[in-house]
Amino acid sequence: MNTCSSWPRCSKPTPISTICPACANCGHSIAASSKKPSPAAPLPNPESGPTLRAIKPARGAPLKSGRTLLAGARMPPAWRLPVLSLLAALLLASLLWLLALPAPLSLALAALGACAVPLLGRRGPHEQIDSADMQHFVQRLIDAIPQPIYVKDAEARFLMVNEAFAHERRRPASELIGLSSFDLSPSAAMSQTINDEDHAVLAGHAVFKEQHTTYPVTGEECYRLVSKRLCQAPNGQPLIIGAHVDITSLRQTEAGLQQAVARESLQRERIQTWMQRLINVIPQPVYVKDANSRYLLVNEAFCNDRMLAAAELLGKTPFDLARDPAHARKVMAEDQEVLNGGKVYKEELIQHPVTGEPRYRVISKGSCPDADGHPVIVGANFDITSWRQAEQNWRQASAAKSQFLAAMSHEIRTPLSGVIGSLRLALRAPGLEDEARSYIQTGLGSAESLLAIINDILDFSKIEAGQLRLEQIDFELATTVREATQSFRDSARARGLAFETSIDPQVPPFLKGDPTRLRQILINLIGNAVKFTERGSVTLRLRCSPAPEGSLRLFGEVEDSGVGIPPEAQERLFQVFQQADLTTTRRFGGTGLGLAICRQLVEAMGGSISLRSQPGQGSCFSFDLLLAPGRSTVPPEEAPITPHSHRLRILCAEDVRVNQLILRGQLVHMGHEVEIAENGRAAVQALAQQDYDLVLMDGRMPEMDGAEASRAIRAGGLPGCAVRNPSIRIVAVTANASDEDRDYYLAAGMDDFLTKPLREDALHTIIKDTIAGLATEGRLNARHALRQ
Numbered sequence: 001m002n003t004c005s006s007w008p009r010c011s012k013p014t015p016i017s018t019i020c021p022a023c024a025n026c027g028h029s030i031a032a033s034s035k036k037p038s039p040a041a042p043l044p045n046p047e048s049g050p051t052l053r054a055i056k057p058a059r060g061a062p063l064k065s066g067r068t069l070l071a072g073a074r075m076p077p078a079w080r081l082p083v084l085s086l087l088a089a090l091l092l093a094s095l096l097w098l099l100a101l102p103a104p105l106s107l108a109l110a111a112l113g114a115c116a117v118p119l120l121g122r123r124g125p126h127e128q129i130d131s132a133d134m135q136h137f138v139q140r141l142i143d144a145i146p147q148p149i150y151v152k153d154a155e156a157r158f159l160m161v162n163e164a165f166a167h168e169r170r171r172p173a174s175e176l177i178g179l180s181s182f183d184l185s186p187s188a189a190m191s192q193t194i195n196d197e198d199h200a201v202l203a204g205h206a207v208f209k210e211q212h213t214t215y216p217v218t219g220e221e222c223y224r225l226v227s228k229r230l231c232q233a234p235n236g237q238p239l240i241i242g243a244h245v246d247i248t249s250l251r252q253t254e255a256g257l258q259q260a261v262a263r264e265s266l267q268r269e270r271i272q273t274w275m276q277r278l279i280n281v282i283p284q285p286v287y288v289k290d291a292n293s294r295y296l297l298v299n300e301a302f303c304n305d306r307m308l309a310a311a312e313l314l315g316k317t318p319f320d321l322a323r324d325p326a327h328a329r330k331v332m333a334e335d336q337e338v339l340n341g342g343k344v345y346k347e348e349l350i351q352h353p354v355t356g357e358p359r360y361r362v363i364s365k366g367s368c369p370d371a372d373g374h375p376v377i378v379g380a381n382f383d384i385t386s387w388r389q390a391e392q393n394w395r396q397a398s399a400a401k402s403q404f405l406a407a408m409s410h411e412i413r414t415p416l417s418g419v420i421g422s423l424r425l426a427l428r429a430p431g432l433e434d435e436a437r438s439y440i441q442t443g444l445g446s447a448e449s450l451l452a453i454i455n456d457i458l459d460f461s462k463i464e465a466g467q468l469r470l471e472q473i474d475f476e477l478a479t480t481v482r483e484a485t486q487s488f489r490d491s492a493r494a495r496g497l498a499f500e501t502s503i504d505p506q507v508p509p510f511l512k513g514d515p516t517r518l519r520q521i522l523i524n525l526i527g528n529a530v531k532f533t534e535r536g537s538v539t540l541r542l543r544c545s546p547a548p549e550g551s552l553r554l555f556g557e558v559e560d561s562g563v564g565i566p567p568e569a570q571e572r573l574f575q576v577f578q579q580a581d582l583t584t585t586r587r588f589g590g591t592g593l594g595l596a597i598c599r600q601l602v603e604a605m606g607g608s609i610s611l612r613s614q615p616g617q618g619s620c621f622s623f624d625l626l627l628a629p630g631r632s633t634v635p636p637e638e639a640p641i642t643p644h645s646h647r648l649r650i651l652c653a654e655d656v657r658v659n660q661l662i663l664r665g666q667l668v669h670m671g672h673e674v675e676i677a678e679n680g681r682a683a684v685q686a687l688a689q690q691d692y693d694l695v696l697m698d699g700r701m702p703e704m705d706g707a708e709a710s711r712a713i714r715a716g717g718l719p720g721c722a723v724r725n726p727s728i729r730i731v732a733v734t735a736n737a738s739d740e741d742r743d744y745y746l747a748a749g750m751d752d753f754l755t756k757p758l759r760e761d762a763l764h765t766i767i768k769d770t771i772a773g774l775a776t777e778g779r780l781n782a783r784h785a786l787r788q
Helices: 077-099 103-120 131-143 163-169 188-202 248-280 300-306 325-339 385-427 434-464 477-494 515-531 582-588 594-604 657-669 680-689 706-714 739-747 760-777
Strands: 149-152 158-161 207-214 221-232 238-246 286-289 295-298 344-351 358-369 375-383 473-476 498-503 510-513 537-546 552-560 608-613 619-629 649-653 673-677 694-697 730-734 752-755
Touching: 131 158, 149 163, 188 207, 188 221, 188 238, 221 248, 248 295, 286 300, 300 375, 325 344, 325 358, 325 375, 358 385, 385 434, 385 657, 473 477, 477 498, 477 515, 477 537, 510 515, 515 537, 515 552, 515 594, 515 619, 594 608, 594 619, 649 657, 649 680, 657 673, 657 760, 673 680, 680 694, 680 706, 694 706, 706 730, 706 739, 730 739, 739 752, 752 760
Parallel strands: 498 537, 649 673, 649 694, 694 730, 730 752
Antiparallel strands: 149 158, 149 238, 207 221, 221 238, 286 295, 286 375, 344 358, 358 375, 473 510, 510 619, 537 552, 552 619, 608 619
């Protein structure tokens, strides 16, 4: 190491290959001479400041290193630190500004420069900083920047590059110094572009652009920001300072995000299209609304209902579409209720928003989050106007059918009552021959069969109309079974069939339910078994098992050894008007309603009915009913058809001649005095003329029916015709046999209700109760005494 003697104050050891800054003008080199300069050589003037300038190598000769970029002169100690600090700060600021680096990196480099500048001045008072140290410092500074940075001279040759630039070119930095873009660019077009940009910078323009290109060596696609600006060297020569900021990862991420957004948008469009097509197949209006009750999605049915296109509906609120603002406020309130977690499900009668016609609708609304998590309202309006109209038509048809059946029942029961009553009176005639008695009994049986058919039709009509009423009373099971089987025991015995009844001992003797309907089920099943069995036996079995809530389930089986039923006929056997085949009707008779009525009665009583059968091997019908344990009941005493203890004066309002004869014969047989009124008005007039103890009132009569006459009697009579006893007991005797008819007549003021054909035992009981009532009131006198 030698010390340059041309600058006495420079005591820093200098490499032998370095040109002394003090000898730049004279070309003195330590390698050439180690002697002191001539005394004639002028020393730098400390007051004139430092003299720095670039050393321009010969044209076309490559630069050996960037360390010769700057040359310094002797600097007084007082100026050293301020000047060097200013120079370093300006250089650092210029780099940061020129490169337009990201903020975090700029801050880091600024902090590095701030720390490095003071270090430059930490020398002794007699020490100088040479250009080599400054070059070294700048090189270290730009090497710390992770993006390619370079400095070019006015001829666009590289004077300085950082490590990132050298790494990008896959060459050492020393090999790049002195080369130009034409030496490094992969194509002539690229080289020309760079050269044009360099000339533009030298002309005073700045270059800042994004470049989509390839890496110089690998050829891989890349994106980068290119920044070039003009800078003055200390000697006044123009320099090009440039930087390449690689943003490939940023653009790749951006492209990935754009692709993801595109995929998401496409997916949303597909879902939207799928949802639209899905709800379009729903034939009722369906919609989706946002939290402000604006329509987001509607189906074709909704558009057709509103008579608007979808584009005219989307974004609208109920206030925009409703005819009635009050209804719109109601809809908005329901929407808020749904958004708060509630649900709306109701039927309403409203005016159509377009036509104004009354419409029945079922409204259903709920809420759920959409794809972005925002709450939306999902609703549907089901127009059920046609259903309600059909229901109304059905009710009208059902009412008309009920009226028809009631009329037919009355018209059929009226003559049938005469037939049955006459035959029963004939059987009591003294001296009746056996042959005549047989004919009369045959006719009576046929009439009663016809009455059973009529009762089946009426029962089915009531069940179909939902008008069946079930009683809940205590009854004795053995009595009900005996009443249901008594007549079949005789017919089975006459046909040579064994008839057996088995009741499990575990079955309580008293149950609570509807004994009339249980009796009807047993009569239908046992009647079929006896009818379709020519030889063998018919068996009724009953057992029970516990059921929830203290009830019990009664199981019954009616088994026979008859003709059996083929499998294809079993499926339709419990349907109305169905039998095993047409020959069954011709051979055994019947309407085909019995089993259908049994099924409906069993289901109404909480049970089910089933069948197992094989042709030629008989059939077994099984059923179960939900009943409850009952309390002991005292069976009513059977009233014999004998004269009563007292003789009553009875007024019979009846317009049919045959029924008049039957009533008169039955009442006279019981020991009573009878008078006949042809209609309701005649009955009121008769009650105004004399006292009676009982009125038997027909329902349908000409001029004035039974209900109107009863109301007139309870009101005291007709104008100018006051009855003598408005509280007289009135009993309906009518062929209108439904529960509705019973309620109707009782509401008109009647006290009791009897149906035609009239059962003598029921009539006998009514009169017995009337006599007991008169006795309690103290109204029996000598007139009521029986004639001897």
